Amino acid sequence: MRIAMIGTGYVGLVSGTCFSEFGIEVVCVDKDAAKIDMLKGGEIPIYEPGLDALVASNVKAGRLSFTTDLAEAMKGAQAVFIAVGTPSRRGDGHADLSYVYGAAREIAETMSGYTVVVTKSTVPVGTGREVARIIKETRPDADFDVCSNPEFLREGSAINDFMRPDRVVIGAESERAQEVMRQLYRVLYLIETPIVFTSLESSELIKYAANTFLATKITFINEIADLCEKVGADVHDVSRGIGLDGRIGKKFLHPGPGYGGSCFPKDTVALVKTAQDSGSPLRIVETVVDINDKRKKAMADKIIAACGGSVAGKTIAVLGLTFKPNTDDMRDAASLSILPALKAAGATVRAYDPEGMDEAKKLMPDLDYRDDAYATLEGADALVILTEWNQFRSLDLGRVKSLLKAPVMVDLRNIYEPAEMARAGFAYSCVGRPSVAAETA
Structure with a gap:
């Protein structure tokens, strides 16, 4: 399988790297060219124990790569993850979803063929529906499903949390999308990790x-x-x-x-x-x-x-x-x-x-x-x-x-x-x- 991971912050970089360790081909995308250059050069922009070695081994194996080009990253990808920041909005405390919605528009413009669009960022209730609406509005002929797949990573032990989680939560409402997500988490399914399918x-x-x-x-x-x-x-x-x-x-x-x-x-x-x-x-x-x-x-x-x-x-x-x-x-x-x-x-x-x-x-x-x-x-x-x-x-x-x-x-x-x-x-x-x-x- 091949996936694209939009965002190389804490969630995106850890999740993308761990998926590549599962044997999946992962392309991590970020608009910050300096950060992508760092990652290509083997420098990790965040501190997380064990992440540098895991990135290096999967880059060497050809399963993990980094780019600023979303269209290139999405070629042949069965799923694209949105893992951008959702900081508190100034003034009212709501989550700022501008980066999530911006990513949705760019995904709509670049997708070809059936794609599962997965929100990995922490987002308020209703965000998945809005992502779907934006994609449909931007690209009426798009063949896609939107899923929610929240992360439960603790800083300092994130790799272990991803590899051996208490559970995996997936909001996916079509059998087609559920099957793609099952394949992505097949490694965890085999070790009997509880996988909870719900609504968005x-x-x-x-x-x-x-x-x-x-x-x-x-x-x-x-x-x-x-x-x-x-x-x-x-x-x-x-x-x-x-x-x-x-x-x-x-x-x-x-x-x-x-x-x-x-x-x-x-x-x-x-x-x-x-x-x-x-x-x-x-x-x-x-x-x-x-x-x-x-x-x-x-x-x-x-x-x-x-x-x-x-x-x-x-x-x-x-x-x-x-x-x-x-x-x-x-x-x-x-x-x-x-x-x-x-x-x-x-x-x-x-x-x-x-x-x-x-x-x-x-x-x-x-x-x-x-x-x-x-x-x-x-x-x-x-x-x-x-x-x-x-x-x-x-x-x-x-x-x-x-x-x-x-x-x-x-x-x-x-x-x-x-x-x-x-x-x-x-x-x-x-x-x-x-x-x-x-x-x-």
Whole structure:
């Protein structure tokens, strides 16, 4: 089989590469000529563990290629995937579908023969129907079907998520389209991966409902963490105690500074807008969005409190800037709310992240960036851990203490144990567990 993948961003590049690993011929298309030149030269524009090697092996095997020419990419393609961005629209929070609809028009102009047009981008309910209308309007004689095939990829583990998914969701309403999609996912069918066929509308809503539920779960445990701090409970014990209930599950019950990234913030807002426009508002989700926004701002106050109530004239060392580890994605990262607030309160912010520095410098150019974790700590008045990269989990605490001006650590990811930190001589603040004062010899 041969497919075209429109868009070489996170979803398009990972999905196209993984399809090629299934043995399918994939041509990835993008209007950004510089990005295509990078990919042709073996450079990967995003950080995702294992993606560079997978791209290289499939390019070498002749199954994966890159071009700016959609017409060329679609020659002989049984399916074309739309995997372009759907950012939040300025002003109203709706998903911006201009790139999706633009791709639909270009597909209509270049398709020949029966083609399955698949929306891989995260799109609101009704988008598939509109894509079909645009194609029909642009090309009345077109022979095609539109399908919805949402992605459920976690940044940092996207390749495994594609290769061994919990399920594959496909909104396809004709037998012809369903058969093409079955062939595309034949490798997963053979290992008995659940493949769920639905209507277009159900498939589109499944994606938003899934992300919104997970965002709600994160927000719930964050609020429970706040309560734990008030009543003297340990949120890790509470999380484990409820997570062992099979009806609840243990995933996404780890407290922190609030969710971020490319999906949860924009998808929760987009679903809220869709629900409001449909006359069926989602009050729970509206509250989740509000709580998460306020939580990030509250984390700056938590850091200031740990520093004695003021950070004016102080240097704060920050480890981790991306919204989660194993990615260079800075979109809606907690750092983008917390660190400017510390700057506004008079602090000098010194920061390090293993992969997110280049993007962070564009978004927060006034920070003092350092090349490694320990260089970030020298002479700082406090250390803040914002992202739980593995390399921050086993810092040399003696060295950390010797580098800091004061042994103050604010761990917003709870990667250390309070008792251990007290014995090591740190004043340690965390999330949803009792903070501790340094033990003295």
